[in-house]
Amino acid sequence: MKEINKQLKKEALLTALLYVLFFIWWYATAYGFADSPVRVLGLPLWFFLSCIVGWLLCVAGTVILVKKGFKNIDLNQFDEDPNATTQTANDGEEAHHA
Amino acid sequence: MHNIPVIIPIIVYLLLMLVIAAYTSRLGRKKGGGFLEEYFIGSRSLGAFVLAMTIIATFVSASSFIGGPGVAYSTGLAWVLLSMIQVPTAFLTLGVLGKKFAIIARRIKAVTVTDYLYARYQSKAVVFVASLAILAFFTAMMVAQFIGGGVLFQNMTGYSYLTGLILFGLIVIIYTTVGGFRAVVFTDAIQAVVMVVATVTITCAIIKAGGGVESIVDRIAAANPSMLDANAVPKPQILSFWVLVGIGLLGLPQTTVRAMSFKDTKALHNSIIIGTVVVGFLMLGMHLAGFFSAGVLAGTPETSDSVIPMIVMQVLPSFWAGIFLAGPLAAIMSTVSSLLILASAAIIKDMLLRFGKKQYDNRQLKKISILCTAVIGVITFLCAVKPPDLIVWINLFAMGGLEAAFFWPTVLGLFWRRANASGAICSAIGGVATFLILGGLGFSFHGMNNIIFGLAVGLVFFIIGTYLGPKPSDRVNEMFFE
Numbered sequence: 001m002k003e004i005n006k007q008l009k010k011e012a013l014l015t016a017l018l019y020v021l022f023f024i025w026w027y028a029t030a031y032g033f034a035d036s037p038v039r040v041l042g043l044p045l046w047f048f049l050s051c052i053v054g055w056l057l058c059v060a061g062t063v064i065l066v067k068k069g070f071k072n073i074d075l076n077q078f079d080e081d082p083n084a085t086t087q088t089a090n091d092g093e094e095a096h097h098a
Numbered sequence: 099m100h101n102i103p104v105i106i107p108i109i110v111y112l113l114l115m116l117v118i119a120a121y122t123s124r125l126g127r128k129k130g131g132g133f134l135e136e137y138f139i140g141s142r143s144l145g146a147f148v149l150a151m152t153i154i155a156t157f158v159s160a161s162s163f164i165g166g167p168g169v170a171y172s173t174g175l176a177w178v179l180l181s182m183i184q185v186p187t188a189f190l191t192l193g194v195l196g197k198k199f200a201i202i203a204r205r206i207k208a209v210t211v212t213d214y215l216y217a218r219y220q221s222k223a224v225v226f227v228a229s230l231a232i233l234a235f236f237t238a239m240m241v242a243q244f245i246g247g248g249v250l251f252q253n254m255t256g257y258s259y260l261t262g263l264i265l266f267g268l269i270v271i272i273y274t275t276v277g278g279f280r281a282v283v284f285t286d287a288i289q290a291v292v293m294v295v296a297t298v299t300i301t302c303a304i305i306k307a308g309g310g311v312e313s314i315v316d317r318i319a320a321a322n323p324s325m326l327d328a329n330a331v332p333k334p335q336i337l338s339f340w341v342l343v344g345i346g347l348l349g350l351p352q353t354t355v356r357a358m359s360f361k362d363t364k365a366l367h368n369s370i371i372i373g374t375v376v377v378g379f380l381m382l383g384m385h386l387a388g389f390f391s392a393g394v395l396a397g398t399p400e401t402s403d404s405v406i407p408m409i410v411m412q413v414l415p416s417f418w419a420g421i422f423l424a425g426p427l428a429a430i431m432s433t434v435s436s437l438l439i440l441a442s443a444a445i446i447k448d449m450l451l452r453f454g455k456k457q458y459d460n461r462q463l464k465k466i467s468i469l470c471t472a473v474i475g476v477i478t479f480l481c482a483v484k485p486p487d488l489i490v491w492i493n494l495f496a497m498g499g500l501e502a503a504f505f506w507p508t509v510l511g512l513f514w515r516r517a518n519a520s521g522a523i524c525s526a527i528g529g530v531a532t533f534l535i536l537g538g539l540g541f542s543f544h545g546m547n548n549i550i551f552g553l554a555v556g557l558v559f560f561i562i563g564t565y566l567g568p569k570p571s572d573r574v575n576e577m578f579f580e
Contacts (some may be wrong), residue, residue, distance in 0.1 A: 001580060008197050012513070015193030019186055023340065030179055034328040042311035046328050047175050051182045055378035062189045062374045066367040073197065073363055078204035 007071055014069040018061045025054050101256045107420035108255075108427065111292065112269050115431070118288060119273030119281035133460045137278035137467055138209040138443040142200075144283060144360045146368030151290035152283040153188050153356050153369070154377050155432035157347070158293065159239075160246035162380065163426035167388025168402030174318075174325030174392070178385040180336050184343050185381065188373025191347060195357045196366045198512050203358035205577065210440065211351040211508065212448040214358075218511040218578060220571065221519035225452055227526050231503040232351060232444040235496040236437040237478055242496070244482035246403075247430040253407040254423050263482055270431040271475030274438045275468055282435040283359070289428035290376060296425020297383035299418060300410060304390045307413040314393035325392060335545035342498060342549045349505030350497070352436050438478075442471040495537060502529035502552035506560045514564075515579055521564030529556025 029049035040048040135141050144152070162181070170177040202208060206217045212228045244267055251262025273281050308314035318325045347353060360366050391409040399405045406426075410419050446467050451458075458466070506529070507522040533552030541548065 004201075005579060009513075011197065012194045015189060018193075019190055019345070022186055026179075026182065030328045039312075039315070042313075042315045044175065044315075044326050044328075047179065047326075050328075051179060051382060055182065055185055055382060058185050058189075058378065059371065059374050062371045065189065065193065066370050070193075070363075070367055072367075075200050075204060075362055078201045 004073060007073070011070050014065055018058075018065050021061065022054065022058050025057060026050055029054065101254070101416055101419075103416035104255050104420040104423060105257070107417065107424055108265070111424045111427075112266060114288070115269060115285050116273055118285055119277040122284040123277035123281045125280065132207075133463050133467070134447060135207065135209055136280065137464070138439065138447060139203075139355070139359050140278070140280040140283055142203070142359055142361060143280075144356075144365060146360075146365040146372060148283055148287045149192075149356065149360045149365055150188060150369035150373035150376065151287035152359075152432075152436070153191060153353055153373055154380070155286035155290040155293070155429070156352050156356070156436040157184075157187055157350075157433075158290075158377070158380055158429050159433040160243055160250075160426060160430050163293075163296075163384055163429050164246060164250060164403050164406050167384050167391070168399070168405040170385045170388035171391045171395070171399070171405040172402060174322075174327065174330050175389055176328055176330035176336070178382070178389055179328060180331055180339055181381045181385040182378070183336075183339050185374060185378040186344070187347055187353070187377050189370045190345070191353050192357060192366055192370050192373070194348060195354055195508070195512065196360070196370075197363060199354070199357035200360065200363075200366070202578070208358060210443045210447055211355050211504065212444065215507055215511065215522070216448075216452070218517075218570075218574065219507070219519040219522050220574060221523070222452065224507070224519050224522050224526075225448055227523055228351075228503065228507075229444045229448045231500060231526065231530065232448075233441055235500045235503075236352075236441045236444075237474075237481070238496040240434050240437050240441075240478040241481045243430045243434050244478065247427055248482065249403070250407060250423070250426055253404065254410065254419060260483065263479070266427050266431055267479050267482065270434050271438070271472065271479060274435040275471040275475060278467075278471075279359070279439050282432075282439050283356075285435065286432045289432040292428040293380055293425045294376065296422045296428070297380055297387070299414070300406075300422050300425075301383045301387045301390075303413040303418070304387055304394050304409060308390060308394040311390075314390050317393040318389075321392075325389070332545050334543070335547070338546035338550050341553060342501070342547045346498075346501040346505055346549060346553065348509055349501035349503070351500065351504055352440055354504075354508060355440060434478075438471060438475055441474050442467060445470050445474070498533050498537075498547065498549040498552060499530055501549060502526070502533040502556055505529075505553055506556050510560060512578070515575065516564055516569060517560070518564050518567045518570050520567030521560040521562075524563030525556040525560035528559035529553060532556070 030046050033046035033049060036045045038045040166181055199214065202214055202217065206213065208214050208217065212225055215228055216225050244263060247266055248259040248263040251257065252259040255262070273285060305311055305314065315326070324330050360369070388405060391405055394413065395405065395409050396412060397408065399408050410422050414422060503526045506525040510517040511522070529552045532555040533548050536548040536551055
C-alpha cells in the first residue's frame, strides 16, 4: 500500500505540473502576443496561440501524462476490505451491505 | 407565434432521454448488489467515455451555452480566453482525486463526497455542514438552471415558459428519480454528444452566414477594436477565474463524486484525455459563436442572455434551430439531474442513515430514496415556476459557495496528514461566510471574484482549526496514508 500511495502522490503532482504548464502557456501567449498585428485563420495571433494551440497542447499533455506518468492499479483489491466493515458497522450501515 | 418545426427535434430528444433512462436502470437492476451503491453511484461501473462525458455534462451548464457566449458577444475574444480556463476540468479533477477517491470509496463503501469526509474526519459535525451546503447551493443551482431553460424555450419556440418547464423539467425529474445515478450518467453521456452537435451546428452556421471567420473578425474589429484585445477583461478579474472555474473545481462535490464511479484505472486514464478534448471543444466553440455573433447579428439584443437565441433564429432554419436548442437543454438537464441525485443522497445517505437510529432493508431504502429524489425535484420545479432573473450570477454564486465549503476539506484531507475535523469545520464555515458576506455587501477588489477571499480565509481557518484540535487517529492515518 505504501508503494501505491507513493505512486498516487506522484500522479497528483504530475497533474498539478501539467496544470501549471497550461497556465503558463495560456498567460504567456495571450499577454505576450497581445499587441501583435498578425492574424492566423482570421483570428489574432495571441488568441490562436493561447486558446486553440493551448487547448491542443493541453490534450497532448494529458496523453503524455496518462501514458508516461500514470500506472494502472487493480481497484478490486480494495473491495470488501475487512477494516472497512468493522469501521462502518457501528453507524447503522449494515443494512445496505446485505 | 408557435414554432412547430423547432419543437419536433426537442420532443424526439426528450423522449429519447426517457428511453435511455429506462433501459439503463434495468441494466443496473440486473447487476444486483446493494441498492444505495447502485442508486447513488451506479455500482462504480463507469467506463472511460461515460465517465468523461458525465463530468463534462455535469459541469457544463446553461451559462456555457447562453450566459457566457452572450458576454463574449459584448466583451470580445478576452471572454473566450476566460472560458478556456475550464479546459483542464476533467484532468484536474480525475488526475488529482481520481485514484485516491476510488480506493477510499471501495474500502469504506462511500457513495458521496460526504461519506469520504466522514471517513477522513470522523465527525458528524463535518457531515452536517457538508450536507447543509450541498442542499442549499444545489437547490439554488437547480432553480437557476430550470429558469434558464424555461426562458430559452419560451424565446425560441413561442410556447410559454411554463410549457417548457413542464416538458424538460418534469422529464429530468422523472428519469433521475426512477433511474438513479446510472440513468443520470448515461443520459449525461448522450447529452454531452448533443451539446457537441449543437455547438458544431451553430458555430458553422454563424461563420457561413458571416462570410467566413476572416471577414467576420474584420467587421467586428472595424466597429470596435477592443473586441480583439486580450486585455479587455482586466487581469485581476480573469486571474480570479483561475480559482473559481480552475483549481476551485476540486471543491465541487458534483464533479468530484464522479471520481468514485469508474470501474478501473484504464477508464480513468482514457477519460482524462477524452474529457479534455471535449470540454475544450465546447468552450471554444460556444464562446467563439458568441463572439462571432457580434459581426453577424442583426438588431440589438435586450440582454446578454438573448444573444444566442436571437442569432440561432437568424442563421438557422427552424428544424435546425430545434437541433441546436437541444444542446443548451441537454446542458441544463444533465446539470440538474446530477445535482438532484446528489441532493437526494445528501438527505438519505448523509443525514438519515448517518444521524437516524432506524435500520432499513433494501426495499425500504429504495422507497424512501425514490420518494426523496421526487420531492426535492418537485420543490425545485415549483421554485422555478415563479422566476427571479440573472441565471449566470445565481449560478456562479452557488458555485463559489460550494467551493468555499468543500475545497480545503477535500484536498487537504487527502494530502495533509495532520488535517482534522476542527480544521475542516472552521474552514468550511469561515470560507462560506466570507464569500457570502463579501458578495452580499457587493464588495469587489479590482473586479476579482470573491472566491479568492473565501478560499484564503478558508485556508487560514483550516490551519488554525487543525492545530487547535487533536491529531487524526492511527486508524485514519492507516486508511488514508499508509
